[in-house]
Amino acid sequence: MKRRTFLFLTSGVYRTAIDGGAASLGYFLAPVIILLIFSFLETPPAMADVRTVTVGVYENAPKVFTSESGKPSGIFIDVIEYIAKSEGWNLRYVHGTWAEGLDRLAKGQIDLMPDVAYTADREKVYSFHKVPVLSVWSQVYARKGSGIQSILDLNGKRIAALEKTIQLETFTRLTNSFGLKITLIPVPDYKTEFEMVAEGKADAGVTNRFYGLMHARKAGLEDTPVMFDPAPFFFAVPKGDPKHLLDTIDSRLSELKRDPRSAYYASLARWTSEEVQFKLPAWMQIIGLVFGGTLLMSLAGSLVLRHQVNERTRELKQINAELRFGEEKFFKAFHATPDAIVISRAADGLLLEVNEVFLAESGYLRDEALNHTTTDLNLWVEPGDRERYSATLREHGKVRDMEARFRTKSGKVLDGLVSGESILLDNEACILTIIRNVTERKKTEAELEKHRLHLEDMVEIRTSELSAANKKLKELDTLKSMFIASMSHELRTPLNSIIGFTGMTLQGMSGELNEEQKDNLTRAYFSARHLLDLITDVIDISKIEAGRVEAYPEEFFLREAVDDAIATIGPQLKDKGLIFEINVSRDMHLNTDRRRLLQCLINFLSNAVKFTESGKITVASRIADEQVSLSVSDTGIGIDGKDIARLFEPFERLETHLRVKAGGTGLGLYLTKKLVTDILRGSISVQSTEGQGSTFTITIPRDISDYPGVLDEKSGGDIL
Amino acid sequence: MRTGLVIEDNENNMVLMTRLLEKAGYRTLWAPTGMQGAEMAIKQRPDFIILDIQLPDIDGMEVLRKIRTSEIGNTIPVIAVTSFAMAGDKERLLAAGCDEYIEKPIDPRRVISQLKRVIGEIP
Numbered sequence: 110m111k112r113r114t115f116l117f118l119t120s121g122v123y124r125t126a127i128d129g130g131a132a133s134l135g136y137f138l139a140p141v142i143i144l145l146i147f148s149f150l151e152t153p154p155a156m157a158d159v160r161t162v163t164v165g166v167y168e169n170a171p172k173v174f175t176s177e178s179g180k181p182s183g184i185f186i187d188v189i190e191y192i193a194k195s196e197g198w199n200l201r202y203v204h205g206t207w208a209e210g211l212d213r214l215a216k217g218q219i220d221l222m223p224d225v226a227y228t229a230d231r232e233k234v235y236s237f238h239k240v241p242v243l244s245v246w247s248q249v250y251a252r253k254g255s256g257i258q259s260i261l262d263l264n265g266k267r268i269a270a271l272e273k274t275i276q277l278e279t280f281t282r283l284t285n286s287f288g289l290k291i292t293l294i295p296v297p298d299y300k301t302e303f304e305m306v307a308e309g310k311a312d313a314g315v316t317n318r319f320y321g322l323m324h325a326r327k328a329g330l331e332d333t334p335v336m337f338d339p340a341p342f343f344f345a346v347p348k349g350d351p352k353h354l355l356d357t358i359d360s361r362l363s364e365l366k367r368d369p370r371s372a373y374y375a376s377l378a379r380w381t382s383e384e385v386q387f388k389l390p391a392w393m394q395i396i397g398l399v400f401g402g403t404l405l406m407s408l409a410g411s412l413v414l415r416h417q418v419n420e421r422t423r424e425l426k427q428i429n430a431e432l433r434f435g436e437e438k439f440f441k442a443f444h445a446t447p448d449a450i451v452i453s454r455a456a457d458g459l460l461l462e463v464n465e466v467f468l469a470e471s472g473y474l475r476d477e478a479l480n481h482t483t484t485d486l487n488l489w490v491e492p493g494d495r496e497r498y499s500a501t502l503r504e505h506g507k508v509r510d511m512e513a514r515f516r517t518k519s520g521k522v523l524d525g526l527v528s529g530e531s532i533l534l535d536n537e538a539c540i541l542t543i544i545r546n547v548t549e550r551k552k553t554e555a556e557l558e559k560h561r562l563h564l565e566d567m568v569e570i571r572t573s574e575l576s577a578a579n580k581k582l583k584e585l586d587t588l589k590s591m592f593i594a595s596m597s598h599e600l601r602t603p604l605n606s607i608i609g610f611t612g613m614t615l616q617g618m619s620g621e622l623n624e625e626q627k628d629n630l631t632r633a634y635f636s637a638r639h640l641l642d643l644i645t646d647v648i649d650i651s652k653i654e655a656g657r658v659e660a661y662p663e664e665f666f667l668r669e670a671v672d673d674a675i676a677t678i679g680p681q682l683k684d685k686g687l688i689f690e691i692n693v694s695r696d697m698h699l700n701t702d703r704r705r706l707l708q709c710l711i712n713f714l715s716n717a718v719k720f721t722e723s724g725k726i727t728v729a730s731r732i733a734d735e736q737v738s739l740s741v742s743d744t745g746i747g748i749d750g751k752d753i754a755r756l757f758e759p760f761e762r763l764e765t766h767l768r769v770k771a772g773g774t775g776l777g778l779y780l781t782k783k784l785v786t787d788i789l790r791g792s793i794s795v796q797s798t799e800g801q802g803s804t805f806t807i808t809i810p811r812d813i814s815d816y817p818g819v820l821d822e823k824s825g826g827d828i829l
Numbered sequence: 830m831r832t833g834l835v836i837e838d839n840e841n842n843m844v845l846m847t848r849l850l851e852k853a854g855y856r857t858l859w860a861p862t863g864m865q866g867a868e869m870a871i872k873q874r875p876d877f878i879i880l881d882i883q884l885p886d887i888d889g890m891e892v893l894r895k896i897r898t899s900e901i902g903n904t905i906p907v908i909a910v911t912s913f914a915m916a917g918d919k920e921r922l923l924a925a926g927c928d929e930y931i932e933k934p935i936d937p938r939r940v941i942s943q944l945k946r947v948i949g950e951i952p
Contacts, residue, residue, distance in 0.1 A: 598883060601912055601933070606841035608934035613845065616937050618852050641934065 161199045162354065164189060165210035165222040168298045169271075171323045171380030172243065172342070173223045175204060184319070185223035187376035188242055189344065192361045206297040208273045217347045221354060225345035226275040236348055238355040240362040241341030243319070247276050249335040250321050251313040252306060257333040260287055267292040269302040269311035279338045280315050303328040322381055369420070375413050448545045451483075455531065455538035458482040470546055472518035490514040490522055498527060502540060506531045515544065524551040586655055597648045604644070607637040639774070646776040650759070653783045660702040660788045660819045662812070667697045667737065671728055674710035681718045682726070692729040699737065700812040705788045712781045713741035713805045719773070720765070721745030721802070732811070736791075740806040748797040756795060757782045785809065790816050831876040831948065832856040836866030836892060837910075838885050845935075846879055846910075853941045863887035867895040874901060877948050879931075882911040882922070890925055897926045906947045910935070 166181045168174050173183040181202045193200045203210075203219050214222040215234050227237050249268070251257050257266075263284060270277045272295035284291045294311050296302040302314040307328050314330075321332055346354055365373035443450055449467035453460050463478050471478070473486065489495040494513040501508045508529040515523045526545040531538065611634040613619065615627065622630065652658045671693050675682070682689060699706075710728075717726045724744030731738045746765055748756065755761045760775040785793045791809030813819050833855050837843040840861075847857040858875055860866035863884040870878055878896070882889030893907060906928040919930045929947045931940055945951045 598912075602839050602842065605912070605934040606839070606845060609842070609845040609849075609937065612934070613849060613937040618849070618937060638934070 160197070160352070161201055162189075162193065162221055162352065163201045163203055163219040165213060165219045166202045166204045167207045167210050167224075168300050169207070169224055169317070169320055170299075172245075172317070172319050183223075184376050184380050185242060185342075185344070187380075188362070188365065188373060189221065189223065189358075191365065191372045192358060195361060196357055207271060208297065211273065214345060214347060217351070220346060220352050222345045224342050226340045226342055228275055231345065234348055235345040236350045236355060237343045237345055238359045238362070240359045240366070241343055242362065243342045244339050245317045245319055245342055246336045246339045247280065247315055248318045248321050248337075249313050249315055249333045250303070250306065250325050250330045251333050252309070253329065253331050255313065255331075255333065257313060257335065260284070260335050260337075261289070262333075263291060263313065263335070264289045265291075266312035267294055267310075268313050268315060269294040269296050269305050270315040271296060271299060271302065275340060276315055276317070276338070279340075283337055299324070303330060306330055319381060370413055370417060374416065375409055378412055378416055379409065446543075448543045449525075451542040451544070452532075452534065453482070453540050453542065455540055458484070461534070461539065467544070470517065470523065471515070472521075477518075486518075488515050490516050498529065502529055502531055524548045586657075589651075589655065593648055593651055597644065600644050601641065604637055604641045608634060608641065611637065643774045643776070646774050646780050650776060650780050650783060653780075653787050658788060660705070660790075660813055660816070662700050662814045662819055663703055664698060664700045665703050666695065667699050667730060667739070668693050668695045670699075670703055670707055671710065671730075671739075674707055674714055675728070677711050678714045678718060681715070685718060685722070687718065687721060687723070688725040690725060690727040692727065693739075694730065697730065697732060697737065700814050701809060702788055702813070705784045706809070709781045709784055709789070709807060710739070710741070712777045716773075716777065716805070717741050717743035717745065717803075724802070735811050736808050737811050738806055738808045740804050742802060742804040744802040747799040747801050747803055748795070749799045750797075753795060753797065757793070781807075789813065790819075830854065830856050832858060832873075833944075834858045834860060834866065834870055834873070834875040834878045836860045836863065836870075836878065836884070836889075837881045838862065838883075839881075842881070846940075849937050849940060850879075850944075853944075863889065863892040867892045867899075870896050870905065871899045871901055875905060877944065878905055878907045879944075880907050880909050880927075882909055890922075893926055908944060908947060 164181070164186075166173060166175060166186075169183075171183050173181070173185045176182040181204075190200065192198070203213065205213065210219070210222050211225075213219045222235075223242075225231065225235065225237070231237075249257065249263065257263065260283065268280070268291050270280055270293060277293070277295065281293065294305065296305065296314075299314075299316050299320050302311070302316060303324060305311040306314045307330060313333070318332075318336070321330075324330075325332060344354075344358055346352065362373075365371040368374075443462075443464050444466075446464070447466065449470055450464040451460055451467055452462040459480050459482060460478050463475070468475060468478065471486070471488065478486065483489060483495065491514060494511075498508055498511060498513070501511070508527060511527045513525055513527050515525050517523060524547050526547050527542065528545075529540055529542045532541050533539070611630050614622070615630050615634060649658070668691075671691060675689070675691070714726070714728075721743040722745070726744075727740075727742045729740050729742070731740075757778050759779040761779075782793050785791050785807045789807070789809040790813050791807055794806050794808075795803060796806075797803035810816070833850050835843055835846045835850070835857055837846060837859070838861050843859050843861070847859060850857050855876075858869060858873060860869050863886045866878075866880065866884075869875075880889050880892060884892065889909060889911075893909070896905070896907065897903060903926070907926065908929040908931060909922045909927040910931045910933060911922070912933045922930050929943050931943060942951070
């Protein structure tokens with residue numbers, strides 16, 4: 110991989126450059142520092158207005174201690190010397206034990222005591238600044254092989270600890286809380302403490318981790334896992350800060366802690382690393398402080414540089430790892446995708462990289478493809494497609510799902526969906542092209558299309574077959590209607606004769622009849638009438654069902670139609686002595702099929718009379734919007750709720766004691782319902798309570814002349 | 830004695846109607862087709878005509894039109910006979926020039942009273 114090689118190369122070069130720079134910087138700096146120190150010594154900073162700050166020194170290396178040359182040293186000393194130098198202070202050191210130092214500070218004999226942990230009690234006597242110089246863990250140290258693995262192992266042991274320290278207080282509290290019995294040996298300094306442990310005068314010693322790191326090995330001791338109470342350590346000044354030192358210390362400390370390359374971190378690195386050995390050989394002391402100082406300075410300088418280099422190296426490693434991860438992801442995606450991917454150079458169109466899918470589908474070997482153009486490979490079937498692709502890329506910077514056809518090495522043509530994007534690789538304009546092979550999909554689509562067309566053809570053929578069949582059916586239907594029409598005439602004509610002749614004879618026009626003759630003829634007469642009714646109903650129903658009954662709307666007054674119906678039914682009504690009530694307004698007029706409405710009304714009324722032995726029959730109407738409801742109520746036998754559903758079915762004659770007497774075809778309500786819904790465009794309903802009576806209601810439009818399938822008024826009559 | 834022309838294609842119905850008329854005291858003529866009926870009406874000038882609307886050759890309405898447009902015009906009353914279920918409109922027939930309208934199956938007594946009213950024998 111070209112890119113990967115490049116990256117390795119890059120980081121390699123970079124690292125070399127830093128290393129070389131550090132080395133040459135070191136060589137360069139050494140003489141300069143020496144010069145600086147010489148010039149410093151030649152002009153001592155003994156100026157009249159320089160403030161003198163007295164600092165207590167005790168032995169707690171590496172935080173604060175006296176070096177073998179007798180000079181105060183350690184982290185606190187480095188910090189205060191940096192501040193003194195920056196502020197132009199003149200430092201004066203007063204050596205003593207920890208307790209002496211605190212005592213002197215309380216009496217105002219010194220201005221500053223380093224390495225003081227804050228407590229509320231101390232706050233009463235001293236003042237503290239706010240930014241801690243150090244946060245230090247306390248730790249227990251013991252002779253090698255002491256077997257101390259936890260705080261419980263300290264039970265019954267003699268423990269040395271620095272007197273008058275927070276550390277001592279905390280440790281006592283800690284061991285008490287575990288219920289341990291410990292013999293505490295207060296010591297004036299850590300050096301004494303370690304000596305006592307080493308000599309077996311104490312079993313273990315408590316010290317801070319800084320001191321332990323620096324001195325344990327030399328003293329022949331080792332650290333135990335018992336660590337406790339990380340505490341912040343400060344400089345302390347006499348109560349009230351009479352010399353106004355605290356603010357300055359805080360601001361300088363913040364400054365030091367912000368900068369990772371500051372003297373503060375250099376000091377930490379220097380004093381907490383055991384590897385750092387700076388013990389000056391005796392002959393060096395003879396040569397003099399100047400050389401020693403020079404060495405120290407250059408050492409510090411190189412430490413700072415080394416720190417920087419390490420820091421930078423770490424960052425680069427991180428970046429390198431991230432890049433390598435990113436690259437790996439890209440590599441995997443590039444090869445694992447099911448699409449062909451090509452990276453070409455924008456300037457000349459040469460293919461810089463292709464993935465395995467591209468090679469597999471195009472049939473070219475990697476060497477045949479790379480450093481050739483798609484035109485060289487004769488990839489585009491339509492040269493216009495390539496131009497369209499380039500033009501779109503130039504214009505929009507990307508192309509999405511452009512359809513194009515490609516030719517493989519063997520000449521096979523594939524359908525592809527092309528997407529592309531202008532990208533920058535190693536600062537060079539390139540084009541990332543992704544081709545999805547949709548040949549199979551296209552084939553499937555074409556197949557589907559073929560099937561679809563075939564289906565359309567089939568549907569067309571079927572449709573024409575069906576419409577032919579339909580036409581035939583319509584002809585048959587007409588034929589059937591014609592048949593019914595003539596049948597109706599042929600059946601009715603002889604019936605009319607029978608009814609006429611028997612009627613004439615019954616009416617005594619052919620002479621007197623005895624009772625038996627009269628009864629015989631009456632039975633023949635009513636049977637013929639019944640047959641006629643049946644024929645009439647059947648014909649009506651079959652015509653309606655064949656859709657051959659049209660509505661003939663005409664304008665009329667509803668009340669007149671009701672009166673006509675009552676007149677028809679009148680004789681039966683009178684025979685039974687029923688009360689009749691009409692609640693139909695005289696000025697309500699309709700435009701609908703009068704004859705069919707009349708047929709319905711007569712049917713309702715005839716039923717009402719048949720099934721009512723005494724009481725009242727009521728005809729009522731109600732208008733709501735463009736609808737009129739017409740109801741016929743009776744006080745007859747009523748209908749059982751479970752039978753209501755069967756009421757409008759053909760040939761359903763409910764079982765009642767009046768059934769035989771009532772007669773009827775069993776088609777009346779079925780026909781009525783058909784007339785109401787199909788011809789009058791309304792609805793029919795019934796409410797009934799068995800033993801109390803029924804109410805049949807039709808609700809129809811007042812004007813049906815505008816309904817589809819309704820003939821114009823007076824356009825013609827029924828052909829039958 | 831008044832004469833009635835019965836235009837009716839069915840023999841039974843014709844016999845029924847003529848017998849009924851004779852019992853009521855009228856003389857009768859019979860025409861089994863529409864064309865014959867119209868011809869006889871114009872030539873023989875009956876006192877009234879009983880016209881079945883459904884005829885095998887020409888429609889009863891056509892027969893009526895022929896009679897009304899002939900020289901006899903409106904002078905002879907015509908009673909149309911038709912089936913209820915097949916009825917065109919009573920009004921339609923009356924508007925076309927019929928004087929009365931009878932539905933099949935006929936009620937003998939009623940036919941006679943309707944006829945007498947039409948020819949003015951009873952009010």
